[in-house]
Structures are given as C-alpha cells and as structure tokens.
Amino acid sequence: MSSEARKTVVLTGASRGIGHATVKRFSQEGWRVLTCSRDVIPDSCQYDPNWTNHITADLGQPEETNRFVEEALTILGGQPVHALVNNAAISPKTSFKERLGILNGDVDAWREVFELNFFTPLQLARGFAKPLHQGKGVIVNITSIAGHAIHPFAGSAYSTSKAALSALTREMAVEFATLGVRVNAVAPGEIETAMIGPEYEALIPRIPMGRMGTTEEVAGVVFQLCGKDFGYVTGTEIFLTGGQHLY
Numbered sequence: 001m002s003s004e005a006r007k008t009v010v011l012t013g014a015s016r017g018i019g020h021a022t023v024k025r026f027s028q029e030g031w032r033v034l035t036c037s038r039d040v041i042p043d044s045c046q047y048d049p050n051w052t053n054h055i056t057a058d059l060g061q062p063e064e065t066n067r068f069v070e071e072a073l074t075i076l077g078g079q080p081v082h083a084l085v086n087n088a089a090i091s092p093k094t095s096f097k098e099r100l101g102i103l104n105g106d107v108d109a110w111r112e113v114f115e116l117n118f119f120t121p122l123q124l125a126r127g128f129a130k131p132l133h134q135g136k137g138v139i140v141n142i143t144s145i146a147g148h149a150i151h152p153f154a155g156s157a158y159s160t161s162k163a164a165l166s167a168l169t170r171e172m173a174v175e176f177a178t179l180g181v182r183v184n185a186v187a188p189g190e191i192e193t194a195m196i197g198p199e200y201e202a203l204i205p206r207i208p209m210g211r212m213g214t215t216e217e218v219a220g221v222v223f224q225l226c227g228k229d230f231g232y233v234t235g236t237e238i239f240l241t242g243g244q245h246l247y
C-alpha cells in the first residue's frame, strides 16, 4: 500500500491485552500503527513493519501525556490520523486485594484512576483533534460493562471512571461531529486478559453465551467501527459481553 493510502491509528495501552490484540488487527489490515504504554512492546513485535512507532510514557501523569502527544505529532509531521483508540486504563485493588470502594482505600487512588481512565482520553482527543479532522477519523473509547451496573470485582473508582467515559463519548460525539470525526465506545464484559483474575471464573454462569470473550473479538469490533460501513454511526456504545449486560 502506498504511504499516502495507508491509514494511521494511534492507540494507548499497546503492550498487552486488548490493546496489543487491537494493534495486531490494525497492522494485519495494513494500517500504520503509533502506540504508547509505560512498557516497551514485546520483542516479537519489534519487526512489525506497520507498527512504526512506540513511545513509552506514563499516561497517568498529565505532563507525560502532553509529551506523548508532542512526540507523536512530530512523528506524524502534519499527516492525518484516521483512528484514536483510548484503551489504557487501570482497575486497582486495595492493598488487601479488596475492591477499591467508597468507604475503603485512599482517595488519592481515585484521582489516579480518573486521571488515566477519564482525563487522558479527553486530553488525547484534544491533542489529536487536528490530525483526526484531517483524516475524517474515528475515536474509539474502551469503556466497560462495570460503568453501567454494579460489578462484583471492579472497584467503585474504576466503575465510575468508566461511566464518566461513556458520558464523555456522547459529549465528544457531538463536538467532534463538527470536525467530521466520529466517536464511539466499546464496553467489554469479561475478556481473558491480565486484568482478569481466577475469581472471574465464577462470573461465567452470568454470561448467556457461557464463556469469556477474547482480545481478538474486542479488536475486531474496534477495527470495524473505524471502517466505512459504520460511517453514519457516532455516539454509540457497543456491548461486548456475551449478553451479560442484559441482566
């Protein structure tokens, strides 16, 4: 594919889990991939010709997020961005491995959760607004089933940060429509990743499809949302839960 025809995706949280699977999907489809996480990317990915740039940064620190945007814009050199996937997030437990709730844990831990899970997507949407406008691009925010109903293991800080991100998706969709940019969210249920501990097996009876989802299934929906067939879809949240959200 010529460099002019090749599309570009910017994605956070690329080093493992859903983010890593999503990078692989976009790369397989010939997109140029520009990513960020605190860790470097796995050795096996170093030679992916489409994964052109990975910037290490702690997106839980606003000044580091700004540095990521500045470095990425320099690399882009005025070229458009066709997709921004806000994927990086944390779901911390207390030091006793309990849910981080309203009555326990440190309030500063809530601020850390909101910084990465909510403010970083907002900051990145602003930071990449111009190249997204140039590319008639798409923003996909990775939210969660936990943002819509009480979840037995996800803490209150995480759940409310994801609820706020769902609301931000609606607000972004309206503001970014004026730039020709669509904004949608994908809300996973239980997906087999490092975020999922052995205790999650107990949730399988609550899932009508009777199994957890795979990272590739999430990646596929994110990719399709960025395609022409979804050209009139904005402000929508797609549940990837095997039906669990219906209860």
Ligand SMILES: NC(=O)c1ccc[n+]([C@@H]2O[C@H](COP(=O)([O-])OP(=O)(O)OC[C@H]3O[C@@H](n4cnc5c(N)ncnc54)[C@H](OP(=O)(O)O)[C@@H]3O)[C@@H](O)[C@H]2O)c1
Pocket (backbone or CB within 6 Å): 012, 013, 014, 015, 016, 017, 018, 019, 036, 037, 038, 039, 040, 057, 058, 059, 060, 061, 086, 087, 088, 089, 090, 116, 142, 143, 144, 145, 187, 188, 189, 190, 191, 192, 193, 194, 195, 196
């Ligand atoms: N797994 C599930 O079942 C599930 C369910 C609902 C929603 N989700 C959502 O799906 C998304 C991905 O989840 P996952 O399960 O794939 O998570 P994961 O396996 O824990 O991966 C999280 C990714 O985010 C990066 N990250 C974490 N903190 C960061 C920071 N401060 N700065 C930059 N990057 C950071 C991590 O890389 P580094 O550690 O290298 O920084 C990693 O690449 C999240 O938004 C999560 O809330 C997941």
